[in-house]
Amino acid sequence: MSEKKDAPAGLPLSGQVNRAALAREEAELRALEQLPWPRRALGYLKRTGPGLLQSAMTLGAGSAVASVVAGASFGYDLLWVQPVAMLLGVCMLAALGHVVLTTGERPYRLVSRELHPALAFLWALATVVASVIWHFPQYGLAAGAARDLAELAGLTVYAVGEDGVRRLTGTGYAVSFGIGFVLLGVSLATVWSYGRRGAGIRIYEWFLRGVILVVVLSFATVVVWTGVDWVALLRGFFGFTLPRSAEGIQTVLGAIGAAVGINMTFLYGYSLLAKGWGPVHRPLSRWDLVMSMLVPFVVVTSLIILAMANTVYDPARAGVVRTDLRPVDAAQALVPVMGAHVGRVVFDLGFIAMTCGAISAHMVVCGFTVCEMFGLEYTERRYRMFTLVPVVGLLGVVTSTPLWLPVVASALAFTMLPIAYGTFVVLYNRRSCGGAGFAATPGRLLFNLVLVVALAMSVVGAGIQLKTRVLDRLPALLGRSTAMLRVAPGALLGTAGRSGLWACGAGAGLFPMPVEAVRWQRLI
Template sequence: METQTPQNPKIDHDRRILQEADANGGMARLLSYIRLSGPGWLQSAITLGGGSLSTSLFLGVLGGVSLLWIQPLAMMLGIIMLCAISYMALSTGQRPFGLVRKHVNPVIAWGWIIATVLANIIWSLPQFSLGTAAVTSNLIPGANPVMVSLVMLAVSVLIIWFYDSGSRGIRIFENLLKLIVALIVLSFVGVVVKMAGTGGSLDWSAIAGGFIPDFSQLTQPAPSFAASLQGLETGAYSFWSELIVSQQRGVIFSGVTYAVGINMTFLLPYSQLAKGWDKDFRGLAAFDLSTSLLVPFMIATSCIVIAASSQFHTVPEEGLITEVNAAGEIVLVDSETKNTALAGTYAGLLDQRLASAGVDTASMSETERELARASLPMEDKQLAAMLVKRGALTLASSLEPLMGKVFANYVFGFGVFAMTLSSIIILMLINGFALCEMLGLPDKGVWHRFGCMLPGIGVLGPLVWKEASFWVVVPTATIGLVALPLAYLSFFALFNNKELLGEERVEGGKRTVLNVLMVAAILFVSFGCIWAAYDKAGNVGLLGIAIFLAMVVVAHFRRNKASS
């Protein structure tokens, strides 16, 4: 379906501004681009959500600042692919779903849009849960979680209503999202600045070095674990090093997913076309993505990694480690109070360690299992206490002695809340676009608003996910990883389609460079897809990928046969 861009005085005005800015160049162009940016901020609002938060936290826990490079790199590769689909949409004025279905493969097109809708609804649940937890634990302790969740839904619906009320409403919507994203970034920057100024012992040279890509952590533990692993007997060393590497791989590929998710690839071209942008806005679109998306994402996630690293990396969590005293009693080593929130995760890690040593914990009573865990060498117990998946609430409480209650709870807590609220709003917006596209309807009016409301089911999140609300978001990465590589392949094919783009197709050395970068992004995400599918679902996950690929191949040959 082709998007017919009506005469729009505001768009014509913006076009003249861009033409004058391009003619003047330099600072005039920069200021005009900053003034007219918009869709990139929407992308920033969705990517700065619960997934980025949980991934950033665990990156800091596992790799310290040595893994700071993964999220910016993943985002840069994602932006390359987003630029490709943006260039195609603005050059043709056509909606991408129809183009993928007609020019690439109908199975990929429908898989792309269905995965987008499912991801929107799945993601809404943990976002509501995450935001509610931030309010009830940090901002307004004791607040009713159901009421908090309902208020989040009401605010999201109100802001969405602006978007569907015309060009002025879109401007109001974008400005509100810009404000929320700015507050998110300022919240986490404030936390790091406060840490640096209150004896947080931040190693700025190590932080700078952490942005240099180092793929060795896909195959070996982060160097900072060396002291903890040194001296372990062979069996223990093998178990813990393999576990650390496995977790590092998992969080690295989760970082790939949360940098640019499947629903982000759907949002961008539709939000640009909804504004009335066309080929005259392609330069602005590339600038918009490179600044409004990359810069806020990189700053916010890096600050979270730095904060988590300073508090948790190679630091055993208190209230977990036990030992057997002279009287044969199990007692806590480092605290008078048991850490009940993380005790289950800690016990699970030690049970895995016991199983690796041939101990059958399944046949034991709980008391016998506790005794077996407490009897393990201290090195095993310390490593388990280091690797428990601590969440944002744990980070906030750990920062309080260093930074004070205002920064640790209110500033950090507001940043978490704003992340989840902005993500909910954009998930709703994307779903409206997707539903209208599936029904072949214009992306406005009753059906668009109805589609926007569907992710509102996430208001049930606090009731569904009462435990580990900061970590249930990680497994949902799998569905996005399965669909994302095929979406990227579609964008690559459309970007190089001479029949579709004609004289607008990029040529020469620039096209070669862009193709090389796109292939790198496709390979990077594809590897993550295969690994995540196997890690989460074993051979069943790989079988699912194989079946979907078979459907793609069948559709390809049937389309070629029909056109011959």
């Protein structure tokens, strides 16, 4: 006789949780808490999961671009920035996870009841808008990498017209849409399994593990091939070197304050509840954030930075932000070191794998969020339907977004991020949500101080992003500089972001790009 399956109280997905198996897991976790640290850590490592979704979302086009430009512009010097930025984000998500696992309640309803319904709705709205807009550059980066591979195979994907503008050929369009539909098909198969049953969640998590492994192996191959300056590596991680220019310092502050995207903050609580986790899983959830989110992010971004520092970085131009680089350019830059084929193939495949994980994560978060916004209970049909909300981003393989879309999305997302952080701090310390006071214990006081630092940095980062992505672009939006912002369809620039900026994935850095190079403006 099969064991009875019930939906978790906090999240009635049609994909149900096996309560008997969950009870066994809880008993095993209680036993793990009595074991020495090494054995306890190994036990936790076998049970990770929700952090993988966060890792997939943050390891996208934005992280790729930020790391490429950081390594090419500053060498090893800024290796410390992304780990510090993500560590602050992980602490904030840990606070949210503590509240969700303690109460067993959906974050949207919790925020609505404890604070205000309008705040919860704006949080959800910013999540959906950001996921849709940030979807475009993921497909754009994947298509650019695929076109580079096609050129390597001898296909003609670009042609220069009579006006001197390089445009996609029929083959270029076929390659672009081909990789787009392949990624969409893979994402649909895995994302829809996530909402179907408990086994589906495990399938999706193993898919994400595979994607992350491909990314790590791809970029690790490049780094091993090009070599590592170990002294410079240690100095880069622990020297906390700051750029000498005011613009460079602003870049670092913006990156630290905006490492976690608004959609990541919404997704995390629901991914915990979807697995049926509760109070017993709180230590596991913290371990999961570190091992499944922080570590993969640090490893991948560091490997890309090292690869660029070893091949593209010019000490004579140290500190000068390279505005002439795209991710695909980075792959081609490896040709002198790794040969005409190996470097480009490995790097391009790594970029495609990164975007695949991010695309699927955006779809999952929309499946959760739209149901919450409209007060709909979860069914398999609704979940699948709402995961299709960001699919319009597939057009990113060949087109660019209207200027007003990223400006509006930036205004909403960057305004809501520090507000969401502040909400998590309040809920973490509210007794009705399982809190015990700001300074109830020395450990709790220390953790709260870290949360305050993360909140303060998010305010600074949001201010920088709002200025560069909204206020500085209003003249163009109002029609006074529109001509400067046009980009020929088919020109790949996997994103846009920071400061002028390349930005298209959570965790992306803040590196100014010339206005004419801006294709996608994503808003962390």
